[in-house]
Amino acid sequence: MTELIVVGVIAVALVVGLVALLRWTVGAEVRRAKVLAQGEGGTARILGWEPTGVVHGGNDILRFALTVRLHSEDREFHATADRLVRPMEAPLFQAGMQRPVRVLRDGERLVVELE
Template sequence: MMGLMVVSVLAGLFIVFGAVALLWWTSRADLRRAKVLEQGEAGTAHILGWEQTGYSHGGHDILRFTLAVRLPSDGSEFQATADRLVRPMEVPLFQAGMQRSVRVLREGERLLVELE
């Protein structure tokens, strides 16, 4: 009987900590996206391709895009990846070869890229 109670408590703790970790991860991603969109430099990107991340939010897939990004400030072009939630009706707007607006935020050596 005592063993069953211990297993139940441990399972409950695992579920609670898992839910907290999931909420932390998703809210952190939302905060990072908002920061990049607000403070980042405007640029353009050509979509080179995309793949499914295996994650979804609200029933919509989160896709990982491979991009060729160009910044007007220095004319440089570089490759980057960006994750974005794409609703089914938005899929035609995110096909390989298309050009999209992006925001790029420099954090030290890292470049954070978000599709607008």
């Protein structure tokens, strides 16, 4: 009986871990695609970045601190955005540079993606 309980607990832990992994990887790609397709255009100035500690396909995912200005508004706001950056792309994402962004309003929250 205890073996069955242990096997059940291990099976549940594996399923929960797999669901969390899929949500974190596939879910992030789905969210990004939605923001890029439906989001409002703007321009961001990169204030700085830090590594998230996550690597995907040998490439680092970095968290960028940004000042964003939407094309439809005259005000700026601060935001963060995570993005996978390949070593060849690194010169395009330096502090002080401007990059296009897409912003999607999700209730009170704004979701920002660097293009």
